Amino acid sequence: MTEILRLENVSKSFGGNLAVNDVSFSLEEGEIIGLIGPNGAGKTTLVNLITGVHPLTSGKVIFAGEDVSNQQAYQAARRGLARTFQIVQPFPNMTVLENVAAGALFGGGTGSVQEAMALAHDELKFVGLAAVADTPASSLALPNRKRLELAKSLAMRPKFLLLDEVNAGLNASEIDGALELIRKIAARGVTILIIEHLMKVVLSISQRILVLHHGELIAQGDPRTVIEDPQVVEAYLGSKFAARVKAESHHV
């Protein structure tokens, strides 16, 4: 296993508000990592720091051996660091196919528009949206918009995919579909960092979990150890919930 992403003492402050505080961790290629923490813990900010949306206040981000601390968002995309947004961000008046082609053309570095369209078609098949390829993105319902986000990121040929709450707003059966898709993506060799509030989902899919609280990394490790960590229980899960999750997770 080789290291793909390393954060060294990463901090970010907005004015006097320290959103991410001295976070360091290292991720292996091919892992699925869960990132959890209460609202406002700094999870999305951390994703924004890794993908160049916000500049770091201090610290370093190393991606595939390269210091990318000062990269712009579009450079991150071209390097193979793709992400989805918590609130989906389609190009509303373009067709579903064109949305995905944009990912292939710019992030994936495809040579021509035609090639990008062809590649986009494959990705749409992969996520199960081939039937709606020619409808405008704005006409899709939420579960399909989330799939579109995934297809768009996949068309960028990412090495590393950050999924910011891809399951939020989905019902139970839709979540099952999304999870199956995430596993299929991981099988393609893409490293995945998933932000998720549903503990059941996190526990069933992650090989490792990182826990953020008040911008600090308070725990990391394999899922079972992490949910028993007293700090995590206090900060995020609550003791009752932790006991229930623990009981349930034995059945999973």
Next chain:
Amino acid sequence: MKQFLYFGAFALWIVMIAATPLLADNYTIRVAISIAMFSAMAVSWNFIGGFTGYPSFSTAAFFGLGCYAGALAQRNGVPLVLAWVFATLFVAVFAAMLGAIILRLKGHYFAIGSIAIVDLTRLITSSWGSLTGGGDGLNVPLLQGNPQEVSALVLYVMLTILIIAFLTSIYVDRSRLGFGLKCISQNEDAADMVGVNTTSFKIVAYTLSAVFCGAIGAVYASWVGYIDPTDSFSILLTLKVPVMVLLGGAGTLLGPVLGAGVFVLLEEVFWANFLEWNRAILGGIIVFLIFFLPNGLLKIQYRDLFKKLMDKIGDAPKQVEKSS
């Protein structure tokens, strides 16, 4: 097939304009020059305002700088065509440098910033008397030949610029650049996230929106023989061009040409018939556009409109029967 029809219509339109010196009187040629000139500027504006969705109002700044750069070059002994080329390049460089700064603004802020550029360039030009002649304006060396030949020459040069601008817009529309610009217009953050270098794409679009206006300005200065700051950096011009594009259909290939043609012809009619009221009518057109034609003439579903009309006509007699 539909596209073929559209481009056929464009070619026919160009031929019609180009034929005016052979067939029509001087007044008609003047209108034809106006159409070619505004069409080229409208096609230009479409790069930033249509494809990229940035409401730029700097057209008059580029046009005016083109006028002055061309005129000053000629007055300093640069031959005619070279002076035009110089003016074009000068405006392109100016726009690229300005774009790097002003394109950080978005939406309304960008619109206000870009309109301020027009006033700023006008003020600099009128204050820098030693170079530009200030408020007195500048005489530009006249074109050689009798009036008929001069207007024919100007018309053909303007048409050439229009055709180059139009071909460029076709190319951009089908290329990676155009795709990226459309992404930016729809959702700039998402465009950034899929790997579009939004800053440089926007600068290219802004420069494209300037370069043809600069060329047009330089040729215009040679045509009229005299320029001054108020005429060259006119706020009215900076508003008219976007209105033309919106009238035709922003972001489409033929919309700007259609809009400019319709607008110039309408304006001629209004000038001729309602001398006192033409500005008010321009205002009326803008309001009408915003409320009734937000997507322009090209985007109207003419077939649906026709159908509705036919239905109404078809319905009318039945209603009469019921009521009787």
